[in-house]
Structures are given as structure tokens and as C-alpha cells.
Amino acid sequence: MQLKDLDKRDRQILNFLQEDGRLTNAELAEKVSLSPSACLRRVKQLEESGLVSGYHMMLDAKACGLTGAAFVFVTLEGQGRDILARFERAVKEINEIQDCYLLAGEYDYLLRVVYQDAADLERIHHDILTNLPGVVRVNSTLTLRAVKHTTKINM
Known part of the structure; x- marks a missing residue:
């Protein structure tokens, strides 16, 4: 169907x-x-x-203590399949990374990361993001507030 x-x-x-x-x-x-x-x-x-991919409960990030969100642009050392595959496998294991998109353009990936506070974001940046396989540069943009967030596709 x-x-x-x-x-x-x-x-x-x-x-x-x-x-x-x-x-x-x-x-x-x-x-x-x-x-x-x-x-x-x-x-x-x-x-x-296959139109329905599943049923999920959505938690409120702020109520869970995750008061911040950042969009992180990632540049890798190359575009080889092995480099991309290693990066993607590693990203799937990191809970702080909520979304990951392969991009066409200046950057290789766009990540949405949630964090508790500035110290937590620094930990994620220093200990996690910059140590992902193949990463040569990360560029983070912090959100001030969400204006719209939806998973709904209008039928």
C-alpha cells in the first residue's frame, strides 16, 4: 500500500x-x-x-533534566564508505545524540544533541563529539527555544 x-x-x-x-x-x-x-x-x-513505523512515547526533554539542545555540524576526514560507516555506527550508540543526518553540501553530518547544562555540553563536545571516528571538525549552534517540533506527517 x-x-x-x-x-x-x-x-x-x-x-x-x-x-x-x-x-x-x-x-x-x-x-x-x-x-x-x-x-x-x-x-x-x-x-x-510499512506506512506505520511504530508507536512511541515522547518524553519532555526539559522535564528529564535536558534543558539544552544544540545542532552540530560535523566534518569528516573523508567520504569513503568505511569512514561514513564507522561514524554512523558510533553515533547510534550515543544517547545524547538524538538525530543524525547525512548531508550534501559544506558539512558531512548534522546532529541534534541534548544536554543538561553548559558543563554537560562541554563534556559531550570534548569527550564524545570530537572523538567520533573520522571527525576533523565540529561546529555547534545552540538553540534558544523550540518554536515547532513535530513528528506528524499530514495525510
């Missing part, structure tokens, strides 16, 4: 579940005007199609 194959109800189901993944099937069925069995059948088809 692809996005173009979705009808209005499938799109409604996906939108409602993106807003609240804890909806019961009965609540969801009522919202999209389907019987619970028909709704459950559609949800299972959407999950099996």
Missing part, C-alpha cells in the same frame, strides 16, 4: 493516531465512523503496509 492508495478514512486513521497513539480501537472507530472490527482491520493493513 502506498500513500496514493489511501482513501479518506485511512488518512483520518493515520492523522488521529499520529495525534494520539494511545487511542483505543473503539475510540478511533467512533472518530472515523467505522465499526470497531472494520477500523482494526484498516489499522492492521496500514501497519503491515
